Amino acid sequence: xxxxxxxxxxxxxxxxxxxxxxxxxxxxxxxxxxxxxxxxxxxxxxxxxxxxxxxxxxxxxxxxxxxxxxxxxxxxxxxxxxxxxxxxxxxxxxxxxxxxxxxxxxxxxxxxxxxxxxxxxxxxxxxxxxxxxxxxxxxxxxxxxxxxxxxxxxxxxxxxxxxxxxxxxxxxxxxxxxxxxxxxxxxxxxxxxxxxxxxxxxxxxxxxxxxxxxxxxxxxxxxxxxxxxxxxxxxxxxxxxxxxxxxxxxxxxxxxx
Amino acid sequence: xxxxxxxxxxxxxxxxxxxxxxxxxxxxxxxxxxxxxxxxxxxxxxxxxxxxxxxxxxxxxxxxxxxxxxxxxxxxxxxxxxxxxxxxxxxxxxxxxxxxxxxxxxxxxxxxxxxxxxxxxxxxxxxxxxxxxxxxxxxxxxxxxxxxxxxxxxxxxxxxxxxxxxxxxxxxxxxxxxxxxxxxxxxxxxxxxxxxxxxxxxxxxxxxxxxxxxxxxxxxxxxxxxxxxxxxxxxxxxxxxxxxxxxxxxxxxxxxx
DNA sequence: CTCTCTCGTTGCACTGAGTGCCAAGATCCC
DNA sequence: GGGATCTTGGCACTCAGTGCAACGAGAGAG
Numbered sequence: 274x275x276x277x278x279x280x281x282x283x284x285x286x287x288x289x290x291x292x293x294x295x296x297x298x299x300x301x302x303x304x305x306x307x308x309x310x311x312x313x314x315x316x317x318x319x320x321x322x323x324x325x326x327x328x329x330x331x332x333x334x335x336x337x338x339x340x341x342x343x344x345x346x347x348x349x350x351x352x353x354x355x356x357x358x359x360x361x362x363x364x365x366x367x368x369x370x371x372x373x374x375x376x377x378x379x380x381x382x383x384x385x386x387x388x389x390x391x392x393x394x395x396x397x398x399x400x401x402x403x404x405x406x407x408x409x410x411x412x413x414x415x416x417x418x419x420x421x422x423x424x425x426x427x428x429x430x431x432x433x434x435x436x437x438x439x440x441x442x443x444x445x446x447x448x449x450x451x452x453x454x455x456x457x458x459x460x461x462x463x464x465x466x467x468x469x470x471x472x473x474x475x476x477x478x479x480x481x482x483x484x485x486x487x488x489x490x491x492x493x494x495x496x497x498x499x500x501x502x503x504x505x506x507x508x509x510x511x512x513x514x515x516x517x518x519x520x521x522x523x524x525x526x527x528x529x530x
Numbered sequence: 531x532x533x534x535x536x537x538x539x540x541x542x543x544x545x546x547x548x549x550x551x552x553x554x555x556x557x558x559x560x561x562x563x564x565x566x567x568x569x570x571x572x573x574x575x576x577x578x579x580x581x582x583x584x585x586x587x588x589x590x591x592x593x594x595x596x597x598x599x600x601x602x603x604x605x606x607x608x609x610x611x612x613x614x615x616x617x618x619x620x621x622x623x624x625x626x627x628x629x630x631x632x633x634x635x636x637x638x639x640x641x642x643x644x645x646x647x648x649x650x651x652x653x654x655x656x657x658x659x660x661x662x663x664x665x666x667x668x669x670x671x672x673x674x675x676x677x678x679x680x681x682x683x684x685x686x687x688x689x690x691x692x693x694x695x696x697x698x699x700x701x702x703x704x705x706x707x708x709x710x711x712x713x714x715x716x717x718x719x720x721x722x723x724x725x726x727x728x729x730x731x732x733x734x735x736x737x738x739x740x741x742x743x744x745x746x747x748x749x750x751x752x753x754x755x756x757x758x759x760x761x762x763x764x765x766x767x768x769x770x771x772x773x774x775x776x777x778x779x780x781x782x783x784x785x786x787x
Numbered sequence: 788c789t790c791t792c793t794c795g796t797t798g799c800a801c802t803g804a805g806t807g808c809c810a811a812g813a814t815c816c817c
Numbered sequence: 818g819g820g821a822t823c824t825t826g827g828c829a830c831t832c833a834g835t836g837c838a839a840c841g842a843g844a845g846a847g
Contacts, residue, residue, distance in 0.1 A: 287825090308803060319826040324805065398659050399652040424696050424717055428724075431692030432685045439684045460681055467685075467724065544796095565832065576797040581834065790847085797840075806830080813824075 288326045288336070290316045295333045300382060304334075304390045331396040334383060338400050341372045345404060349411040358415040359429060359469035362408045363461040366437040369404060370457045373441060377449035384445040405434045429468050436460035545583045545593070547573045552590045557639060561591075561647045588653040591640060595657050598629045602661060606668040615672040616686060616726035619665045620718040623694040626661060627714045630698060634706035641702040662691045686725050693717035 294316040298307040309330055313320045327333045345365050352361050373380045387393040412426035419425065440456035551573040555564040566587055570577045584590045602622050609618050630637045644650040669683035676682065697713035 309805090310803085321806090321826060321828095322824085325825080328805090330804070394659075395652060395656040398655045402651075402655050421717075421720060424693060424720060427692045427696045428689045428721060431688040435684045435688030436681060439681050460678075463678060463681060464685065566834090567832085578797055578799095578835095579795085582796080585834090587833070788847105791845090793842100793844085795840105795842090797838100799837085799839100800835100801837105802833105802835080804831105804833085806832105808828090808830105809826105810828100811824105811826080813822100815820105815822080817818105817820085 285326070287316075287318060287322060291318070291323060291326060292333055292336050296379075296382065299334075299386055304386060304393060331393060334386060334393055335397070335400060337372060341369060342400075342403055342407065344368055346407050349407060352411070357469065358412055359433075359465055361415075362412060362430065362433050363465055363469075365408060365411075366404075366433050366461060367454075367457060369437065370441060370453060373445075374453050381445055381449045384442070401434060401438070405430050408433060425468075429464075432464045432468065433461065436464045542583070544573075544575060544579060548575070548580060548583060549590055549593050553636075553639065556591075556643055561643060561650060588650060591643065591650055592654070592657060594629060598626060599657075599660055599664065601625055603664050606664060609668070614726065615669055616690075616722055619669060619687065619690050620722055622665060622668075623661075623690050623718060624711075624714060626694065627698060627710055630702075631710050638702055638706045641699075658691060658695070662687050665690060682725075686721075689721045689725065690718065693721045 291312060295307070295312045298311055298315060302311075309323055310320060312333070313323050323333075327336075345368050348365050348368060349361065387397050409426050409430035412429055413423050416422040416426050437457055437460065440460040441453065444451060444453040444456055548569060552564070552569045555568055555572060559568075566580055567577060569590070570580050580590075584593075602625050605622050605625060606618065644654050666683050666687035669686055670680050673679040673683050694714060694717065697717040698710065701708060701710040701713055
């Protein structure tokens with residue numbers, strides 16, 4: 274078998290070599306100042322092979338979004354009726370964060386690049402849009418029959434993406450220092466508090482346990498499943514809200530169908 | 531002065547001729563099957579002039595978004611402290627709708643085009659993104675000092691855009707039949723009910739304008755700060771979340787600096 | 788009236804992304 | 818060894834977009 278020695282990876286060596294060469298040139302020369310011919314020359318491969326692995330020059334900057342999008346789609350597809358939809362899409366968003374957090378250095382470099390190059394920003398937008406549509410499609414399925422089903426699905430999906438990106442960008446701006454998971458959890462918590470309600474009928478579980486925190490990780494945890502009946506509901510309302518509204522919120526929060 | 535006779539417009543005749551020629555060819559031949567040379571040949575002008583009026587081939591499909599974006603920016607800039615921010619951005623979004631509603635036939639044709647051509651969808655996304663950033667920038671200015679100012683600004687801007695687009699697209703899908711204004715008002719009413727609150731100390735003014743929203747306004751709504759000492763905080767976490775995370779959420783929610 | 792200065796328009800040549808086609812080499816299976 | 822198949826590379830082509838310089842019409846000065 275091929276030894277996992279110095280070379281980058283095993284499965285698609287050429288692809289990774291192209292990404293490495295591309296980023297090296299992009300960083301030292303700039304994106305638009307680098308031609309595809311420069312990349313393939315540095316990588317030592319034929320120009321035609323570049324476009325075999327990447328449909329366009331922009332794709333080489335986002336080499337793993339396609340896989341991540343597939344993961345997210347699968348994650349949403351394996352969701353059951355028991356899952357609370359808003360929580361589910363928030364968890365799906367965390368998949369994207371995890372991908373960024375896997376390679377902080379790479380992500381920060383790419384962020385600097387996309388911030389400067391309008392063409393890359395536009396490309397990133399189209400990628401983000403596909404994530405958002407995946408979330409919205411899932412939510413539409415879960416909210417069919419509800420009063421403003423598709424409207425709410427679209428708005429919630431947009432809110433989740435915006436919150437995720439807000440936290441992600443602030444993390445990237447700080448050069449990947451700090452815990453991205455915490456920031457994203459906070460941002461998604463805001464969205465969840467705004468739109469979410471747990472489907473669990475368990476009413477009484479007032480406060481989380483002290484927890485000796487064996488897991489410093491806020492449990493981003495990609496493919497988690499249904500086994501979280503132990504949520505704690507916290508709800509923000511005005512004190513001047515009529516009581517019936519509070520009760521209504523409360524009831525709908527703890528799991529109407 | 532030049533008479534406003536039969537011709538489309540007066541100021542830039544060449545620009546309009548290019549738009550007309552482009553759409554004629556796009557509709558009968560398809561976007562990607564039409565080259566810039568085809569357009570300029572039909573319009574009877576030099577190829578170089580095309581790129582004088584439109585930075586790229588895609589721009590000819592959205593000839594008036596630049597102006598609309600400037601209008602929106604101006605509209606937001608002339609806003610005073612007295613305006614309720616969420617209402618203001620909703621009104622700003624209505625400016626975009628108005629532009630679409632001015633030429634229903636044109637808008638529907640363009641919608642069909644952008645729906646089919648991936649490149650145009652990507653371009654439209656970048657345009658929409660600029661609208662969203664304009665809204666978010668305004669909201670950030672209005673929410674500075676608030677607990678999660680920039681987060682809330684980004685999320686609200688995204689929600690407004692999503693709601694607007696939801697209604698707009700459904701109107702476009704129906705060939706421009708029906709009242710687009712009503713649909714958008716309803717969608718924006720949902721957003722306003724979700725995020726909005728009157729900045730006025732007047733407690734009893736649920737919906738000032740005739741937004742056509744007799745909605746009971748679920749107003750889930752995140753946490754306001756200083757001028758609302760009467761909030762009740764409700765927080766959603768997992769039971770297995772470490773306590774430090776809960777405390778952190780709690781503090782950041784009730785607006786520490 | 789003519790010269791000139793300017794501005795809008797145009798043609799031309801060039802770069803670079805992306806594609807189709809086919810040849811050359813590697814691999815696998817028999 | 819002898820295909821069949823897949824990957825890679827090279828070549829030529831289309832088309833978007835840009836820089837440059839020339840051309841022509843209108844405005845103003847003499």
